[in-house]
Amino acid sequence: MLKAQYKVRGKIPQDVIEAVEFEVPELAEDEALVELIASPINPSDVLTLTGDYGILPPLPAIGGNEGVGKIVKLGGKGPALGQTVMLPVGIGTWSTHMVCKTAQLIPVPNEADPKQLAMMTINPPTALLMLEEFVDLKPGDWVIQNAANSGVGSYLIQLAKIKGLKTINVVRRESAVEGVKALGADVVLVDGPKLAKEVASATGDNLPKLAIDAIGGAATDRLAASVAMGGTLVNYGLMSGEPCQVSATSFVFRDVTLKGFWLARWFRNATPEKQMAVFGQITKYIVEGKLQTKIHAEYPVSEIKHAVAAAAEGGRDGKILVTG
Structure with missing residues (x-):
């Protein structure tokens, strides 16, 4: 052993x-x-x-x-x-x-x-809870995320589709685009200085109310510039190794809110009934073949x-x- x-x-x-x-x-x-x-x-x-x-x-x-x-x-x-x-x-x-x-x-x-x-146990509930806990989203609403080709990113695309939400998925290299599209992503964009304009064009100015950030640094600021007025930006990781950056323009003039999510904290605060409900939902989707991720x-x-x-x-x- x-x-x-x-x-x-x-x-x-x-x-x-x-x-x-x-x-x-x-x-x-x-x-x-x-x-x-x-x-x-x-x-x-x-x-x-x-x-x-x-x-x-x-x-x-x-x-x-x-x-x-x-x-x-x-x-x-x-x-x-x-x-x-x-x-x-x-x-x-x-x-x-x-x-x-x-x-x-x-x-x-x-x-x-x-x-x-x-x-x-970790990635699917992280994706599900970030979709449910911060913004009251309705079918047809847009959500934007970066690191869309990550484990959490792939689950978020699938869960959003189950809920009738549309996703804008940001990746850091062109070679990742096709793989993310194959997961059912509505829009896939390569991160860069023109991201906010590309998001507005893709959504017809029906901008996302919720943004999910796994990278930090300047990537956080580009997501903040891409959400709707009064939108919420949720960070759950720092893949860049840099603190989240958000310009005063997003905070002051567009009323964007930046929040953090840590699954371990959610576990500490959630009742056993709530935890079992989340895992029951995820298990059901996996058994039905609606939720999966690639194994490298x-x-x-x-x-x-x-x-x-x-x-x-x-x-x-x-x-x-x-x-x-």
């Missing part, structure tokens, strides 16, 4: 993590042994390894924050052996096997694609260094998965 462990953090994320052997302890009556099926590597995982994420676990730690597995042994009562379950968030999911409290395991449909279910490559836990290196590279078309 292997776990992907790191004892230090550093600038090159794959250098600080390694697969180490371990033995599973005896199970208590309220515990289960879960075998990993798949766990994604998200940008936040890479930033955690470099020490640049907003919240960091104590060291030593095991990488990975979400995924699915199947129950292979029970200490007492619990879900049936072989049942596919969501892994508890933040337990260190890049491990061939995990000991989990049975009360924390949420069964998911065995007939659904487990690799798509493995990616449902899969690596076993034994190849965690290669997996992290691949996830840290730019220009990928899909997620990197860690598998058992």
Whole structure:
């Protein structure tokens, strides 16, 4: 049995993590042994390894924050052996096997694609909640986002379409345009100084009420200039490594509001009923085939260094998965 462990953090994320052997302890009556099926590597995982994420676990730690597995042994009562379950968030999911409290395991449909279910805990609810929590959008309204070819971006396009919303999707390179269009995007634009004019032309001046920013820096300002009067701009990441920039013109003369979204904070404040409603909705869409994202490559836990290196590279078309 292997776990992907790191004892230090550093600038090159794959250098600080390694697969180490371990033995599973005896199970208590309220515990289960879960075998990993798949766990994604998200940008936040890479930033955690470099020490640049907003919240960091104590060291030593095991990488990975979400995924699915199947129950292979029970200490007492619990879900049936072989049942596919969501892994508890933040337990260190890049491990061939995990000991989990049975009360924390949420069964998911065995007939659904487990690799798509493995990616449902972080990116899909982030996209869904940003569409629902900030602006009262109606079918036919426009939403604009950058980093549209990211994991969150791909889910946002699909969820917006389910809700009858139209999306303007901003990417940073021409080579990403066709892939985003294939997801069902209404409009795809390459970021640049003319973005606001291109958005106005594409929407017939029915400008977006909501903008979603994952990049920060000057890219935030270009989104702010592209939304409607009184529009809301929501930031959830800083892929540029720079603080959000918004000109006084957008704040003072166009009454644009800049807000932040962090899924971990939402989890802390949301009731269990609200959380289950969100995950129930996402699970339903995945089972129905309405919600999915591309997988770029899969690596076993034994190849965690290669997996992290691949996830840290730019220009990928899909997620990197860690598998058992």
